[in-house]
Amino acid sequence: MSDNISISVNETIQHIQICRADKMNAFTDEMYQSVATALKKSHKADGIKVNLISGVPGCFTAGNDISDFYTYAEKGNFSPGIIDFLTTLGTLDMPLILAIDGPAIGIGTTMAFHADLVYATPEAIFATPFADLGLTPEAASSYLMPKTMGHARAYEMLALGEKYSAKDACRAGFVNKIIPSDELISHSLNIAKKLSKKPESSLLATKQLLKTEQEYILTVMEKEVEIFTKQLQSKEAKAAFSSFLNKTK
Amino acid sequence: MSDNISISVNETIQHIQICRADKMNAFTDEMYQSVATALKKSHKADGIKVNLISGVPGCFTAGNDISDFYTYAEKGNFSPGIIDFLTTLGTLDMPLILAIDGPAIGIGTTMAFHADLVYATPEAIFATPFADLGLTPEAASSYLMPKTMGHARAYEMLALGEKYSAKDACRAGFVNKIIPSDELISHSLNIAKKLSKKPESSLLATKQLLKTEQEYILTVMEKEVEIFTKQLQSKEAKAAFSSFLNKTK
């Protein structure tokens, strides 16, 4: 269990908080594993009905920890946490709400396409600058982003690396509502509570009907991981990581 | 032929009006059957080129009649009208325009995803509060809603039960234009007329090219009906129907 993931359960609502503020909430493998484990626990047996993921005030996540990327590049493959996290995202049957304030980079943006409801503050910034790091899309974003918002917008984010504001994201359909930052968590918890009061069999069956593509999503993720792993080892990726790590030393 | 469905044909335009104002235009099985029969008649042989469905001023439809839901729950299956209506919606080859003023609840919203053009007034309200009744999506909405507007918005309507205004619906892509209520019918009839003047072979071939998924849509509807029927008989659904019927006694 990672120190950088804080988990609290209040009645039937599990709140998973990314808490690594000194590193802009960048995800280590251990952090992915902790989130995946918590999400997988959220089944009827455990009395959890709704999951909420948030960051800290002013920061959702800077994305994958770059020094971990560097290690993956050396080893030639990912650690198991990230794979477990992706698979869990793609197959979760319980409701998942995201509350996003500040930067939501890389996986911070791509996980939004798996969430059921996404609330963001006016300060939220979405970006997937994979190409700038010599990398490629992950988390089935190469399928889910064009499906949700059309090819031109998906390419604008995934290849050109343009930032989207909360308003842009709302317009593109992957954020539900913009909420002032001092109300973000209370609003999201209220919605979680509202959801948790609804007949559980309806909620589960509704999500199951909406998410009939789980198997395909997993296939896309696998193909993306294969290409991503190859890209990780490219000259361009290694140079981008070194440059980043030197800058932040 | 239901008294609550009024059908008029003017030149080549068939106007189907839902007229059960005292019950907020709630659909009975007989009403579904009448609409289905009228739509099915709209083929070249009958000289009908375009179909328009509207409600009464201030109300499109409150959705399925709740006392009918109660009966279905007792019997364990739907009456045939609703199934015929859904199948007809999913396979109609003639153009279908909706003119929506006031509430468009349940099937009132989900039928919009089958229509070719949808006009709504600033007073239109779209909602699919299936989960609040212990129910689940129908009319292939579990497939068509996320396809049209992304998963997060579809979940917001289908599971959380949030209301969408005409503006929200426009932004989400399932309403074409917002029209003042006193011009809604004349505008919609004008558009119907405009369509009816276009080469019929082009119109039919265009719709056929756009709707290549008919078979899949019918499969989704069947699966949804199966789950919906099970949910109808749940404790939560029966309690919701009883509570509603007591309130409106």
Next chain:
Amino acid sequence: MSDNISISVNETIQHIQICRADKMNAFTDEMYQSVATALKKSHKADGIKVNLISGVPGCFTAGNDISDFYTYAEKGNFSPGIIDFLTTLGTLDMPLILAIDGPAIGIGTTMAFHADLVYATPEAIFATPFADLGLTPEAASSYLMPKTMGHARAYEMLALGEKYSAKDACRAGFVNKIIPSDELISHSLNIAKKLSKKPESSLLATKQLLKTEQEYILTVMEKEVEIFTKQLQSKEAKAAFSSFLNKTK
């Protein structure tokens, strides 16, 4: 090589300009062929990294040359240029940017759904009035338009023939940004330059992941061409072409 297509390569950016201002940049078969040939050349071997297509100030394209349509109708099939252009659009692995000012009619609109990034001026007008000419959708627009913006909007353009402004197109997701007309080309070239500096293997792999449906797109195009060719020979289409050609004599 058509006189009406001007091609310039600056460093790694190929700028393809439609230059037939006296005929509103209407496409002849030779012009399609020239654009297709240029796009196909844009592979690593040739040192081209990004393609940009623009029209002349105030006009992107009026669409297919109507007198060519008339000839196709007489012959009963297309000339090879258009088919080569469509196939190239559907299978291009290099980045493609469109810069659109003024009318973008027919293929001018439908090619936007194949581009990776689309910039348009406030004066841009998008329209696909196929039905008004007795014709039907092409360039896989019957699949890509509803996929990108939902059925109701696709039908509004493809069957009803409604014009979309740059703002409408932005909202519908097939234009990325609105750019003042005097900055359109410089902005688009800047973006092309920005893209061209990114790791090429990332760009290529990203587009490949985003465009997994190439085979299906080609199948749709083939089916559309078959129906379009039949419609070309219809009484209504021939009458529309004659009327147009008489007006512009």
